[in-house]
Amino acid sequence: MRILGVAGSPRRGGNTDILLAEVMKGAASKGAETKTIVINKLNISPCQHCDACLKGGECAIKDEMQDIYKEFEQADIIVLASPIQFMGVTAPMKAFIDRFQSRWARKYVLKIPPLGDERKRKGFFVSVGGTKLKNLFEPALVMIKAFFLILNIDYAGELVFPGIDEKGAINQHPDALKQAFIAGQELVEK
Numbered sequence: 017m018r019i020l021g022v023a024g025s026p027r028r029g030g031n032t033d034i035l036l037a038e039v040m041k042g043a044a045s046k047g048a049e050t051k052t053i054v055i056n057k058l059n060i061s062p063c064q065h066c067d068a069c070l071k072g073g074e075c076a077i078k079d080e081m082q083d084i085y086k087e088f089e090q091a092d093i094i095v096l097a098s099p100i101q102f103m104g105v106t107a108p109m110k111a112f113i114d115r116f117q118s119r120w121a122r123k124y125v126l127k128i129p130p131l132g133d134e135r136k137r138k139g140f141f142v143s144v145g146g147t148k149l150k151n152l153f154e155p156a157l158v159m160i161k162a163f164f165l166i167l168n169i170d171y172a173g174e175l176v177f178p179g180i181d182e183k184g185a186i187n188q189h190p191d192a193l194k195q196a197f198i199a200g201q202e203l204v205e206k
């Protein structure tokens with residue numbers, strides 16, 4: 017069982033990083049092989065809508081997304097972690113998501129499996145936001161669910177915490193870290 021964590025915050029050691037690390041620890045405690053990638057550190061261009069992918073299902077931009085496509089193909093569980101920024105995911109995470117247009121093309125234009133095979137994969141979302149707005153996570157959740165659906169990844173749920181703003185504030189939450197650890201365990205077990 018291989019679990020891939022995708023850290024979407026530009027802030028290293030911030031709240032979503034802390035939560036993602038706990039999810040990964042929980043998964044590792046149940047025997048999963050874990051890997052976390054930090055997309056803000058990688059060279060990931062936004063999609064240029066060149067439509068090259070409509071012909072062969074490959075992205076024409078040869079940057080570090082090429083390695084990420086391989087990581088997705090090898091993963092059984094994918095955990096995306098992003099704080100809310102301007103009511104959506106972070107800019108690095110949005111660029112990363114858009115670069116799966118080539119996999120959208122595979123599925124909907126070329127009629128081939130978006131991730132190379134029909135293996136059952138599970139997807140999970142981790143987020144925090146500084147405010148407590150009623151609909152704080154809804155726009156991001158719509159996007160993340162669509163992302164997983166397009167990639168034939170079964171949506172396994174989310175762990176989201178409003179009112180978490182300062183760096184490390186999640187450590188003061190009564191049981192967020194515990195919830196994250198358990199979520200990691202359950203992703204492997206269920």
Ligand SMILES: Cc1cc2nc3c(=O)[nH]c(=O)nc-3n(C[C@H](O)[C@H](O)[C@H](O)COP(=O)(O)O)c2cc1C
Binds near residue numbers: 027152182
């Ligand atoms: C550019 C930017 C935009 C933000 N937009 C929102 C927002 O729309 N709603 C909100 O509740 N918090 C917003 N925040 C606050 C972050 O969600 C919050 O600080 C969060 O804890 C950061 O998580 P991190 O430590 O994982 O980066 C924003 C922060 C930044 C830097």
